[in-house]
Amino acid sequence: MKYRKRKYFLAGRINLIQRSKIRELFEKASKMKDVISLGIGEPDFETPTVIKEAAKRALDEGYTHYTPNAGIPEFREAIAEYYHESYSVNVDPSNIIVTAGAYEATYLAFQSLLEAGDDVIIPDPAFVCYVEDAKIAEAGILRIPLREENKFRIDPDELVEMITKRTRMLVMNYPNNPTGAILDKKSARAIGEIAEDYNIYILSDEPYEHFLYEGAKHYPMIKYAPDNTILANSFSKTFAMTGWRLGFTIAPVQVIRDMIKLHAYVIGNVTSFVQIAGITALRDKRSWEAVRKMRETYDERRRLVIKYLSKMPHITPFRPKGAFYIWVKIDPDLGMSSEDFAEWLLEAARVVVIPGTAFGKHGEGWVRISYATKKEQLTEALERMHAALSKI
Ligand SMILES: Cc1ncc(COP(=O)(O)O)c(C=O)c1O
Structure with missing residues (x-):
């Protein structure tokens, strides 16, 4: 079946909703090879x-x-x-x-x-x-x-x-x-x-x-x-x-x-x-045992990511005690907005992070990294980030 070309009248209410600004970043990333996403906000584990x-x-x-x-x-x-x-x-x-x-x-x-x-x-x-x-x-x-x-x-x-x-x-x-x-x-x-x-x-x-x-x-x-x-x-x-x-x-x-x-x-x-x-x-009890293991794994990754990020030039992580995200400050001397930084990182390191402005204007100057990602991929992404940032 083919739909005819016609004008659809939609409720104005729907236009109030803004599709996520980071869609373009994800679209760009999906067309590139060998990209590691640290943008995902969902557990990488299987349901127990x-x-x-x-x-x-x-x-x-x-x-x-x-x-x-x-x-x-x-x-x-x-x-x-x-x-x-x-x-x-x-x-x-x-x-x-x-x-x-x-x-x-x-x-x-x-x-x-x-x-x-x-x-x-x-x-x-x-x-x-x-x-x-x-x-x-x-x-x-x-x-x-x-x-x-x-x-x-x-x-x-x-x-x-x-x-x-x-x-x-x-x-x-x-x-x-x-x-x-x-x-x-x-x-x-x-x-x-x-x-x-x-x-x-x-x-x-x-x-x-x-x-x-x-x-x-x-x-x-x-x-x-x-x-x-x-x-x-x-x-x-x-x-x-x-x-x-x-x-x-x-x-x-x-x-x-x-x-x-x-x-x-x-x-x-x-x-x-x-x-x-x-x-x-x-x-x-077995489901709670699985939760305990997930928490331990997240914690291990959290410490690993903080350790890596703390050694990188031009950025400083906030030390989080919850969830599975790290909020990272971009050195203002770089002169890059959050969106510029995320785009630059995608080009230079093939790593996806979320610009802080996706979460509000006070997110300017920050990016979000998710560590709901397997350790090997996380490590690889962090090494790429370090290399790219060291070249600036
Ligand atoms: C803070 C927060 N609230 C709600 C949700 C939506 O989660 P759910 O899958 O339970 O609808 C998310 C998902 O990322 C979240 O991070």
């Missing part, structure tokens, strides 16, 4: 066998039908149990909705809580989806800068300064993509108190909670502002399950009820046998 087996079994057992919109009750119980055991947080299954990854959780939060006339405070730099979600929700966007001198944490004083009557929500994401920064208990408490005092929501996106190093701990925001927090989490990174599309949200029951209304007509429910496999992921 015990989880795969559980999904296969669930299919054979007939989990091929619709499930309740909010998710299979036993799975929601397993999530509640997990928060109780890991963080001594008591949540009821009625506070939980199973979503198609953290992406859907975030989208639902923006759509159900914000409208024209409301403002949302989004960190800068930040993971790319929040700004686009805010635009579709017609919310006003304020960016709170994350600064190196503050270890890329949100400054509570600066946050208070930014809050107005229009402010409805603050977005948080720790461990952080793109900086690898982590949250500390003091900031978690302070930000939680601010949210309560000014009655604003916190959308806390926490998919990297298990990738913490150097003894760092995770502080889930539902512990610090339970009545105000919408927690988004995911199995994508924790269990290397990006393709499965499995995540969840925890929030006050009134919020969950509204989110379910939208979810029911978009997704209906998350794939039934995937949810059953999710129960195994949370309850079986």
Whole structure:
């Protein structure tokens, strides 16, 4: 069949979404030979066998039908149990909705809580989806800068300064993509108190909670502002399950009820046998053993990359304690913007890194490197980078 050439009338809303600026870089890279990408934000590991087996079994057992919109009750119980055991947080299954990854959780939060006339405070730099979600929700966007001198944490004083009557929500994401920064208990408490005092929501996106190093701990925001927090989490990174599309949200029951209304007509429910496999992921010791091994491997790579980067001229890495990214500062004397640098590195070393500006204007002067890449490839990429930078 051939489509006729005609003009398609599309909703203006769709034009609000900006396709990623780094697409051109990836397109260029895909046409070149022998390129190593350190741009990828997804685990290079396989999903643990015990989880795969559980999904296969669930299919054979007939989990091929619709499930309740909010998710299979036993799975929601397993999530509640997990928060109780890991963080001594008591949540009821009625506070939980199973979503198609953290992406859907975030989208639902923006759509159900914000409208024209409301403002949302989004960190800068930040993971790319929040700004686009805010635009579709017609919310006003304020960016709170994350600064190196503050270890890329949100400054509570600066946050208070930014809050107005229009402010409805603050977005948080720790461990952080793109900086690898982590949250500390003091900031978690302070930000939680601010949210309560000014009655604003916190959308806390926490998919990297298990990738913490150097003894760092995770502080889930539902512990610090339970009545105000919408927690988004995911199995994508924790269990290397990006393709499965499995995540969840925890929030006050009134919020969950509204989110379910939208979810029911978009997704209906998350794939039934995937949810059953999710129960195994949370309850079986073998899946946690696999997570422990992944964390150890990431940590080994993290130290390796920092060691290499620290010896290179013209760049300085921020020492991250979370996620699987390294945020690298470009020496201003080079006179290259983040995009110039990423393009130059692709040409000169055939290595892909993400320009910091993809995450906001405060990302200017930085690039993001992902170490969710096999050690041999990482080492090769770092050696190429070192050689290219030494020639400048
Ligand atoms: C901070 C952050 N939030 C959300 C997502 C989306 O993940 P999911 O696969 O759970 O939808 C990602 C993926 O890279 C991420 O880095």
